[in-house]
Amino acid sequence: MRTHGGPPGARADRQHHSDTEVRAAGLGLPYALSVAVFGGTAPFAIEWLNSREMAGVFPWYVAALCAITLVSALALGEGRHRNCAT
Secondary structure (H helix, E strand, C coil), X not given: CCCCXXXXXXXXXXXXXXXXXXXXXXXXXXXXXXHHHHHHHHHHHHHHHHHCCCHHHHHHHHHHHHHHHHHHHHHHCCCCCCCCCC
């Protein structure tokens, strides 16, 4: 009697699918949060800086966020051919 409820190999297929979903959520959630926090606050930040006559700082703020994004993306590395099970 089988306990996994499907044809042989179905459980392994579900496990792989689950790993893919976890990986997608692991990348999607931080991306969505960063877009909400930094993209959503950008208009307020530029107005606040402009009211203090510091509007020239805003491009540096954006450049710093871009640099952080670049370093993070390079640190992730290529994972297309990596085994998801380990």
